[in-house]
Amino acid sequence: MSIVSEFAIAILLGCAFAVGLLLAGTRVPRWAAPTLSQRIAPYVRDIADPRGLTPLALPSWTAGWRTQRDRFLGMVGGAEATARRLRQAGSPMDVSTFRARQLVWALVGVAAGGLIVVALALAGRMSPAVALVPPILGVVAVVISDALLSSRAKGRMARIEEELPTVLEFLALCLAAGEGLLDALRRVGEVGAGELTGEIRRAVLATGTGSSLAEALSKLSTDLDVPAVSRCADHLIAAIERGAPLAQVLQAQAADAREEAKRTLIEQAGRKEIYMLIPLVFLILPLSVLFAIFPGIVILRLGLG
Numbered sequence: 001m002s003i004v005s006e007f008a009i010a011i012l013l014g015c016a017f018a019v020g021l022l023l024a025g026t027r028v029p030r031w032a033a034p035t036l037s038q039r040i041a042p043y044v045r046d047i048a049d050p051r052g053l054t055p056l057a058l059p060s061w062t063a064g065w066r067t068q069r070d071r072f073l074g075m076v077g078g079a080e081a082t083a084r085r086l087r088q089a090g091s092p093m094d095v096s097t098f099r100a101r102q103l104v105w106a107l108v109g110v111a112a113g114g115l116i117v118v119a120l121a122l123a124g125r126m127s128p129a130v131a132l133v134p135p136i137l138g139v140v141a142v143v144i145s146d147a148l149l150s151s152r153a154k155g156r157m158a159r160i161e162e163e164l165p166t167v168l169e170f171l172a173l174c175l176a177a178g179e180g181l182l183d184a185l186r187r188v189g190e191v192g193a194g195e196l197t198g199e200i201r202r203a204v205l206a207t208g209t210g211s212s213l214a215e216a217l218s219k220l221s222t223d224l225d226v227p228a229v230s231r232c233a234d235h236l237i238a239a240i241e242r243g244a245p246l247a248q249v250l251q252a253q254a255a256d257a258r259e260e261a262k263r264t265l266i267e268q269a270g271r272k273e274i275y276m277l278i279p280l281v282f283l284i285l286p287l288s289v290l291f292a293i294f295p296g297i298v299i300l301r302l303g304l305g
Helices: 003-026 036-043 060-076 079-089 095-122 128-176 181-191 195-208 213-224 227-242 247-302
Strands: none
Touching (some): 079 095, 079 128, 079 213, 128 181, 128 195, 128 247, 181 195, 181 227, 195 213, 227 247
């Protein structure tokens, strides 16, 4: 057994021993029990905080975790863009929770890379390049989680754009039948079962909890950040403020949304045609040429021609 293998075994056994000690230490009554300040804090109020609005002191490991999370947030950055993608994906997480999850996946990737390094060292295939595996896997885990969020947000935005013409037509029908705008939105939210109708239900619920309809629609437009939905929300807000008729306007917007969806579908079909040429050029065409030429080559080699 080489020195590298012995060193890898020592690291593995040391990590296992440390984890065991930590797990056993957390169950020791003297260490696991809350401190005196934590026990009496709910019953004692400071003079500067008579209502007890100041949060209680966190355990040391929780404070350390939050410190590391804040450092990770500072390194990654892009809080506004991440918050917008979380809203577009319909995720209940905030930016801090998402970054904390990314940090956990990065630690998992680093740990998996460490196990791979130890396994390669035990197998006698250790090299200097193998030491780069843990940080690479950590970065890959962070990038994959970010890419999955972007993919979910993009897919949900596409579904909302597909649902928009139908929702606008049904909303125009309700308005033409004599219902008010809030009642029509409530009816659309109750009848529908898609992503956009879910957002409409949340907007109607916000109006029932103190927000005005214009504020709820403006927040919906800001959260989704879809151009077609933003235009419709602007028209609805203008109608609320000025009392303009909406039925014909919404029908025209529904027609425009369908035309835009048709153009998008045609563009996607054009891109798919280009992608379909790849198997045609690199698979079918070479095989056709091979089937046409190979018999002739065999006959010439055999001298039968």
